[in-house]
Amino acid sequence: MVDLMVRSLARAACIDDLREMARRRIPRFAFDLVDGGAENERNLRRNVEAFQEIALTPRYMVDVSSIDTQATLFGKTYAAPFGMAPIGMLNAFWPGADLMLARLCKRENIPYVASSAASTTLEELAEAADGNGMFQLYVSGDDSVTEGLISRAEAAGYEVMMVTADVPAAGKRDRDIRNQLAVPFRFTPEVIAQCAMKPLWALTSLRHGTPNVANYANLLQSATSYAEVQKTLITPGFSWDSLAKIRARWRGKLLVKGILHPQDAVKCAEMGCDGIVVSNHGGRQVDFGPATAEVLPGIAGAVSDKLTVIVDSGIRRGADVLRAHALGADFALVGRALAFGVGAGGAAGADRAIALLKLELVRALGQLGARDMAGVGSDHLTAAMPRPPL
Numbered sequence: 001m002v003d004l005m006v007r008s009l010a011r012a013a014c015i016d017d018l019r020e021m022a023r024r025r026i027p028r029f030a031f032d033l034v035d036g037g038a039e040n041e042r043n044l045r046r047n048v049e050a051f052q053e054i055a056l057t058p059r060y061m062v063d064v065s066s067i068d069t070q071a072t073l074f075g076k077t078y079a080a081p082f083g084m085a086p087i088g089m090l091n092a093f094w095p096g097a098d099l100m101l102a103r104l105c106k107r108e109n110i111p112y113v114a115s116s117a118a119s120t121t122l123e124e125l126a127e128a129a130d131g132n133g134m135f136q137l138y139v140s141g142d143d144s145v146t147e148g149l150i151s152r153a154e155a156a157g158y159e160v161m162m163v164t165a166d167v168p169a170a171g172k173r174d175r176d177i178r179n180q181l182a183v184p185f186r187f188t189p190e191v192i193a194q195c196a197m198k199p200l201w202a203l204t205s206l207r208h209g210t211p212n213v214a215n216y217a218n219l220l221q222s223a224t225s226y227a228e229v230q231k232t233l234i235t236p237g238f239s240w241d242s243l244a245k246i247r248a249r250w251r252g253k254l255l256v257k258g259i260l261h262p263q264d265a266v267k268c269a270e271m272g273c274d275g276i277v278v279s280n281h282g283g284r285q286v287d288f289g290p291a292t293a294e295v296l297p298g299i300a301g302a303v304s305d306k307l308t309v310i311v312d313s314g315i316r317r318g319a320d321v322l323r324a325h326a327l328g329a330d331f332a333l334v335g336r337a338l339a340f341g342v343g344a345g346g347a348a349g350a351d352r353a354i355a356l357l358k359l360e361l362v363r364a365l366g367q368l369g370a371r372d373m374a375g376v377g378s379d380h381l382t383a384a385m386p387r388p389p390l
Contacts, residue, residue: 009345009352014360015316015337018353022343026093026201027194029179034093034339036175037283043291044283047314050291054323055382059369067362068372073308073331074160074253074274078132079109080358081373082321085282085312085335086136086162088117088213088233090342094201095208097342097350102128104350113162113333116149117233119211126156134160136257138167138233139242145232149215150249159252162277163243166258167234171285240267247272255310260295262302265309275308275330282313282335293327297378300328318360322368325376 012018023031037044071081084105090097098120105112106129113134114125126133135158140146153161180188187195195202216232235242247254256268257277268276278296280289292313300309311324312333321332334357341353370376 005345005348009349012344012352012356014356015340015353018344018349018356019336019340021345021349022094022340025198026343027191027198029181029191029194030092030201031343032175032179033089033181034087034336034343036173037287038171038285039174039287041174041283041287043280043287043289046291047280047283047293048316049314050293051314051320051323052317054293054327056319056322056326056368056380057382058367059380062369062371064366064369064371066371067365069358069361069365071331071373073111076132078111080321080354080361081325082315082332082334082357082361083111083132084113084338085333086113086115086118086164087335087339088115089119089211090115090339091119091208091211093339094342094346095204095211096346097339098125099128100342100347101338101350102133104347104354106130106132108351108354110354111333114158116215117213119214121214122149122152122158123156126158131157133158134162134255136162136164137246138164139235139238139246140232141235141237142232145216146246147249150246152215154251160255161250161252162255162257163246164257164281165238165243166260166279166281166285168236168238170234171281173284240271243268243273244271255308257312259299260290260292262295262298265299265303265307269303269306273307275310276303277333278309278311278329279333280313293323296324296327296329304328304330317364318357318362319364321357321361322364322370322373322376322380325373326378326380328378 069080071078084101098118102112102125111134112129112132113136114122115136116138122135135153137149253274255275255277256273257279259265259276259278265276278292278299280292292311296311308330309328310331310333311329315332315334316337324332338350338353341350
C-alpha cells in the first residue's frame with residue numbers, strides 16, 4: 001500500500017495532479033471546504049489564470065550552472081521565496097494536516113503561517129514550526145478574545161503576526177451551502193455515504209477525532225453552524241483605528257493581509273506596519289474582485305520602498321513565484337498547493353508538493369537566465385504585443 005502511494009506521488013508532475021489525487025481520496029464535502037471559492041468561483045479561477053497569463057522574457061547565454069533559491073524575510077533566510085499560507089480547519093480536509101505542514105516547513109526551511117482558525121492550537125503549531133512560524137489573526141468583535149490570542153501568540157514565541165483585514169462579512173461559498181457544511185460536522189446520511197466511499201480518509205479521521213476551530217474551543221462549545229463560528233471570526237467593525245490599536249499592542253513584526261488597493265497599502269506603511277499581503281483570500285470572500293496578480297504591480301510600486309510586499313492567491317507553479325517577483329513581490333505564500341499535497345498523500349504528498357514547486361522554480365530561473373531571485377525583475381516582463389488592425 002505504501003509502495004503504491006510512493007509510486008503514485010512520484011508520477012505527479014504538477015500541483016494539479018496532486019489536486020486530482022486528493023479529490024479521489026477525500027469526501028466531497030471535505031474536499032470542497034478547501035478547493036471551493038465564493039459564489040461561482042470566477043475570482044478563484046481568475047487568480048490562477050492571471051498569473052499564468054503573465055509572460056516572462058528569457059535572457060540566454062548566462063551561466064546558470066549554479067542556482068540559488070534562497071530568500072530573506074524579516075531578517076531570516078529561507079530555502080525558497082515561498083511559504084505556507086494560513087488555512088483554517090485544514091484537518092477536516094486531511095486529518096493531522098496542520099502539524100504535518102508545520103513540521104515539513106521547518107524541515108524544508110520555509111515559513112509556516114498558523115491560522116487562528118486552525119484545527120490545531122497555535123502553541124502546538126509554534127512548537128512544530130520551531131522558529132519558522134508566523135501567526136495569522138482574525139480580529140474578533142470581542143476585544144478580550146483578540147487580546148487572548150495575541151497574548152498566547154507572544155507566549156508561544158511568534159515574532160511575526162499577520163492581521164487579516166478582508167473578512168468584514170462572511171463569504172458566500174456555494175459549495176459549502178450545497179454540502180450543508182456545519183461546525184461541528186453533522187453526520188447526515190449523505191455525509192456518511194460520502195465517508196463510506198473514502199474509507200482511508202474515514203478511518204484516519206476516526207483516529208484523529210472530529211476537527212474543530214481549536215483556538216476558540218472554549219468559546220465555540222455550543223456552535224452548531226458556520227454562522228455562529230463566523231460571529232467570532234468576522235468583524236464588520238474592524239477599522240484603521242482597530243489596526244492602530246493592534247500595531248501599538250504587538251511588539252513584533254506586523255503584516256496586514258487582504259490588501260488590494262495601493263492607497264490601503266500606503267496607509268499600512270504610514271501606520272508603521274512592517275509588511276502587507278496582497279491577497280483576496282484565495283477567491284473565497286468575494287467573486288467580483290480582481291486577481292492578486294492584476295493589482296500587485298500598482299501596490300508594489302506605491303510601497304515597495306516602505307514595507308515588505310508578500311502575495312498569495314493563485315500560485316500553482318514555481319514559475320508563478322517568479323512572475324510574482326517580477327511584478328514586485330518580495331515573497332509569496334501558497335495555501336491550496338500544499339494542502340492538495342497533503343490530501344494526495346499525507347506528509348509524503350506535502351513533501352512532493354514542495355519538491356515540485358522548488359523543481360519548477362529552479363528550472364524557471366535557469367530558463368529565464370537568472371541565478372537567483374535578485375536577478376528577476378520587471379525587465380523580464382514581456383511587453384504586450386500590439387494587435388494587428390482588423
